[in-house]
Amino acid sequence: MYIVRPVEISDIAALESLAAVASLGVHTLPKTRATITRAVERSLASFATPVMIPSEESYMFVLESTLDRSIAGTAAISANAGSNGTYFAFRNDVMQQVSRDLNISHNVHALTLCSELTSHSQLSGFFVRGWCNGSQEAALLSRARLLFAAVMPQRFGDRFFVALAGVTDSHAQSPFWEALGRKFFQMDFMEAERLIEGARNRTLIVELMPHYPVYVPLLPGDAQAVMGQIHPEGELPFRLLTEEGFEPDQYIDIFDGGPILQAHKHALRSFSASELCRVVSKTAPGNDAQKKTCLIGTARDERFRAMTAECVIHAPAGSVELSPQVMRALQVVTGDTVLCVKIQD
Amino acid sequence: MLVVRAVNESDLEGMLELAGQVGSGMTTLKPDRKMLGQRLEIACASFAEQIVRTQRDYVFVMEDTSSGRLAGICAIKSAVGLEEPFYNYRIGTLVHSSRELGVFSQMETLYLSNDLTGTTELCSLFLHPDYRGGTNGKLLSKSRLLFMAQFPHLFNAKVIAEMRGFQTPDGTSPFYESLGRHFFKMDFNHVDDLTSLGKKSFIAELMPRYPLYVDYLPVEAQEVIGRVHVATAPARRLLEQEGMYYEGYVDIFDAGPVLQARVSELRALRESTLAIIEPAVTASAETATAVADPVLVANTVLREFRSIVVPAPPTPQPTRIALTASECELLACGAGDPVRTMTLNPRKNS
Numbered sequence: 131m132y133i134v135r136p137v138e139i140s141d142i143a144a145l146e147s148l149a150a151v152a153s154l155g156v157h158t159l160p161k162t163r164a165t166i167t168r169a170v171e172r173s174l175a176s177f178a179t180p181v182m183i184p185s186e187e188s189y190m191f192v193l194e195s196t197l198d199r200s201i202a203g204t205a206a207i208s209a210n211a212g213s214n215g216t217y218f219a220f221r222n223d224v225m226q227q228v229s230r231d232l233n234i235s236h237n238v239h240a241l242t243l244c245s246e247l248t249s250h251s252q253l254s255g256f257f258v259r260g261w262c263n264g265s266q267e268a269a270l271l272s273r274a275r276l277l278f279a280a281v282m283p284q285r286f287g288d289r290f291f292v293a294l295a296g297v298t299d300s301h302a303q304s305p306f307w308e309a310l311g312r313k314f315f316q317m318d319f320m321e322a323e324r325l326i327e328g329a330r331n332r333t334l335i336v337e338l339m340p341h342y343p344v345y346v347p348l349l350p351g352d353a354q355a356v357m358g359q360i361h362p363e364g365e366l367p368f369r370l371l372t373e374e375g376f377e378p379d380q381y382i383d384i385f386d387g388g389p390i391l392q393a394h395k396h397a398l399r400s401f402s403a404s405e406l407c408r409v410v411s412k413t414a415p416g417n418d419a420q421k422k423t424c425l426i427g428t429a430r431d432e433r434f435r436a437m438t439a440e441c442v443i444h445a446p447a448g449s450v451e452l453s454p455q456v457m458r459a460l461q462v463v464t465g466d467t468v469l470c471v472k473i474q475d
Numbered sequence: 476m477l478v479v480r481a482v483n484e485s486d487l488e489g490m491l492e493l494a495g496q497v498g499s500g501m502t503t504l505k506p507d508r509k510m511l512g513q514r515l516e517i518a519c520a521s522f523a524e525q526i527v528r529t530q531r532d533y534v535f536v537m538e539d540t541s542s543g544r545l546a547g548i549c550a551i552k553s554a555v556g557l558e559e560p561f562y563n564y565r566i567g568t569l570v571h572s573s574r575e576l577g578v579f580s581q582m583e584t585l586y587l588s589n590d591l592t593g594t595t596e597l598c599s600l601f602l603h604p605d606y607r608g609g610t611n612g613k614l615l616s617k618s619r620l621l622f623m624a625q626f627p628h629l630f631n632a633k634v635i636a637e638m639r640g641f642q643t644p645d646g647t648s649p650f651y652e653s654l655g656r657h658f659f660k661m662d663f664n665h666v667d668d669l670t671s672l673g674k675k676s677f678i679a680e681l682m683p684r685y686p687l688y689v690d691y692l693p694v695e696a697q698e699v700i701g702r703v704h705v706a707t708a709p710a711r712r713l714l715e716q717e718g719m720y721y722e723g724y725v726d727i728f729d730a731g732p733v734l735q736a737r738v739s740e741l742r743a744l745r746e747s748t749l750a751i752i753e754p755a756v757t758a759s760a761e762t763a764t765a766v767a768d769p770v771l772v773a774n775t776v777l778r779e780f781r782s783i784v785v786p787a788p789p790t791p792q793p794t795r796i797a798l799t800a801s802e803c804e805l806l807a808c809g810a811g812d813p814v815r816t817m818t819l820n821p822r823k824n825s
Contacts, residue, residue, distance in 0.1 A: 227658065229677040232669070236660060240685070313690045314571050314580050325576060334573040338580065341569070342685040347657035348692065 132202065132267045133459050134274035134436040137173050137190040142166055144201035145192070148257060158206070158254035158293065158328055165327060169206070169255075176209070177432065181285045184209035184251065189278065189285075193258065193271040196459050202267065203258030207275040209286055212248035215331035219247050219293070219381045219390055222358070223343065239346035243339050247381065248331075250392065251279065253292035256367050266438050266473075270425060272370040273471070274436035276400035277427030281434075281469050289394050292376065293330070294368055295361035296388025306387030309353030314338045323385065330384065339384060358382050358389045374399050400425075404471040407443060407450035409457065411464050422472050426452070428460055429467040435460045443470060477546060477611060478805045479618035480781040481522045482534040487515055489536065489545030493601060498646075503599040504548070505671050518550070522778050528629055529554040533622065534599070535780070537615050539606070540805065547602040547615045551623065554631055556592035562678055563588055563733055566700070566723040567686065583689035585700075587682060591724060591733065595623075597636040600710060610769055610784050613819050616713055618782035620743035621773045625780075625815050627738060634738050635724075636714055639707040640731025641699040650730035653696035658682055666728060682727065700730045707731070716821050717742045747817035748793060749775070754810050755797040769819045772796065774806045781806050784819055 137145070142163070149161045160169045169190055176187035186209070193203035211217035220241040228235045253275055258268045279286045298304045298319070304311075307319040315322050315338055326332055346354060358378060360368050368391070372378075375398040376391035383390060395401045406429060420442045427436040437459055442451040450470055452462070462468060482490075487508075494506040505511075514532065521531035530553070537547035555561045564585040571580040597619055602612055623630055642648050651663045658681050659666055669677065689697055701721060703711050711734065715721075718741045719734035726733070738744060773782035783805045788797055796816055803809055 227681050229680040231680075232677050234660065234677070234681065238658065238683070309691075313582070313688070314578075315576070316578055316580060334575050337573045338571045338576070338578060340571075340688060342584075342687075344691065345657070345683050345685075345687065348654065348687070350693075 131196040134191050136177050137170050137192050141192055152257045159257050184286050186213045203271045205271050206255040208252045211250050211252035212331050216245045217248045217331045218335045218384055220384050240343035242343040250289040250291050251286040269370050270438045277436050278434050280400045281429045291392035293383050293390045294364040294388050296386030297356040297359045304386040305352040305356050309349045357387045404469050407470050409462050409466045410449045412451040412453050425471045427469045429469050476540045478783050479535050479537045482518045482536050493548050546606040550599040551619050552596040554593050555596045561592050562727050563724045564727050585687040594633040594635050595630040614784045624743040624747045635733050635735040637733050638711050638731045639704040640726055640729025641702040648729040649695040650699050651728050653693045655728050701732045747815050749813050750796040750816050752798050752810050752812050753795050755799045770816050771819050772814050772816045774808050775813050
């Protein structure tokens with residue numbers, strides 16, 4: 131069994147070995163010991179802070195085996211994408227051009243540097259070990275963050291987004307960066323990502339990136355072709371997130387043109403299809419027919435735990451039957467409240 | 476003999492024939508009888524001062540008096556952009572700099588502008604291929620400048636000339652193919668025709684409204700910004716010698732340069748002088764030796780403006796000029812009449 135729990139100081143070494151196998155394209159994943167340590171400390175402080183209005187908090191989670199306590203993945207969620215800055219993205223605008231005289235009407239796409247994602251909450255730093263790909267555990271890790279947000283809505287904004295890695299070639303060159311960012315930064319894509327540490331909320335972005343909309347038809351064909359396209363490694367998170375209710379197309383990343391998926395919380399299953407239930411211990415066997423696979427998250431501020439489990443929900447009573455193993459793993463006792471989301475088949 | 480003169484009602488056929496020789500890229504001169512007819516009407520009314528100054532369009536033709544054939548045409552529009560918006564790209568600079576990263580990018584940009592609204596425009600210059608050579612091109616183009624020197628009050632303080640932009644030998648404009656085509660979705664010549672028909676509202680409707688970074692354009696388009704058509708290079712050089720400069724404005728379709736100047740700084744205004752005609756005693760012997768530095772001479776009559784090139788006088792006098800009977804006839808002047816003169820070529824040391 132696997133559980134998702136908040137990161138702890140003791141996880142730093144495990145996270146470092148995870149980051150070593152991750153592609154550089156997942157720009158939101160901290161990769162050096164220093165940045166990992168900083169992220170972990172920030173997460174600990176965030177969980178410990180009582181929050182009324184979302185601000186600079188960033189919560190980091192790990193996927194842990196209940197068997198040997200090994201770490202198989204990590205994922206994070208920030209309360210506010212801008213943190214103490216402005217989060218920049220390209221909005222993909224459509225300009226309708228109509229000439230009545232000539233009886234011409236067509237659409238021209240233009241990319242506008244925008245800051246409107248700043249106050250959204252951001253999912254980031256998702257990475258699982260290769261063997262997890264496509265498994266229930268990967269889905270658990272990705273969605274546990276949103277379960278936490280659903281239990282603690284005061285800690286987050288009303289809108290969520292996630293930026294997925296864009297397309298790069300075998301030499302780690304991004305056609306989108308070559309056509310756009312390079313002209314302003316005068317350096318390689320990876321070098322820029324390294325210098326900026328994957329951030330999209332730095333002042334230097336507004337200093338360097340184009341102030342005026344970029345007309346898409348004027349970009350080279352290969353740059354246009356990768357706009358909103360995902361890096362192969364992003365396919366799993368993309369599928370998980372679209373199943374959850376996220377939608378692409380409106381925004382893309384300013385560096386590699388990768389898709390930015392976003393949604394209002396009401397469109398997300400963790401919010402709209404979840405129920406708060408009181409835990410009751412599973413007593414008698416025999417009601418297996420009513421068993422459902424659910425994502426279960428604890429509804430408490432500290433020691434958040436989430437896992438996937440078979441359980442029976444008694445909707446009228448507002449209770450959920452959990453097995454003793456599951457209750458142990460979640461660290462809950464009878465009478466505690468948990469949030470349950472049925473997993474779609 | 477060639478004379479450049481104000482156009483008159485009988486010139487329509489000749490103008491049509493000339494316009495038929497022009498080809499694409501020259502929006503103001505199309506072989507369209509109705510359009511040229513209207514233009515001629517406005518031109519005649521302009522010389523007759525029957526319409527307000529800002530609407531005037533002074534069209535001049537170069538006539539071969541031996542055959543009556545029209546050898547060339549040129550014009551001065553008193554003011555552009557007052558009825559239809561007049562668009563250009565202004566080449567600007569945006570600096571993107573980050574002290575933190577040690578990056579400093581100086582980016583050229585194209586801004587859609589109406590900055591040249593209201594300026595006087597030199598336009599529609601065309602010399603028939605049969606007459607290219609010698610001093611003909613200079614006579615045709617510079618006569619207009621002498622006209623402006625004689626009647627400066629008719630014009631805006633600033634004068635411009637749009638130069639035809641670069642085209643490849645097969646007639647395509649690399650700039651248009653890289654930029655305009657994405658927004659207009661039609662061929663360059665079609666766009667060109669539409670603008671000459673005065674259907675210009677589509678420019679505002681379809682053109683990109685935000686500044687463009689030049690670096691986004693393909694290299695072949697970047698390279699032709701501010702470059703003239705091969706056939707226009709002599710015309711550009713000629714105007715530059717007369718005091719006009721490329722100041723970073725280009726045509727929105729083919730990126731041809733706009734030359735501009737303050738009217739008061741044109742050589743014609745600084746150097747031309749009024750002189751009184753006196754009969755030449757002898758003509759033939761001296762003309763042969765003196766062709767090196769010919770003089771442009773024009774009469775001072777607005778409605779019947781005429782201008783010719785004459786050989787330099789052996790002993791130049793500041794206020795008098797000796798003209799032969801045939802020269803006087805070309806200018807429709809006689810002894811004692813005033814004429815405006817300037818050397819055809821700028822002095823070497825100026």
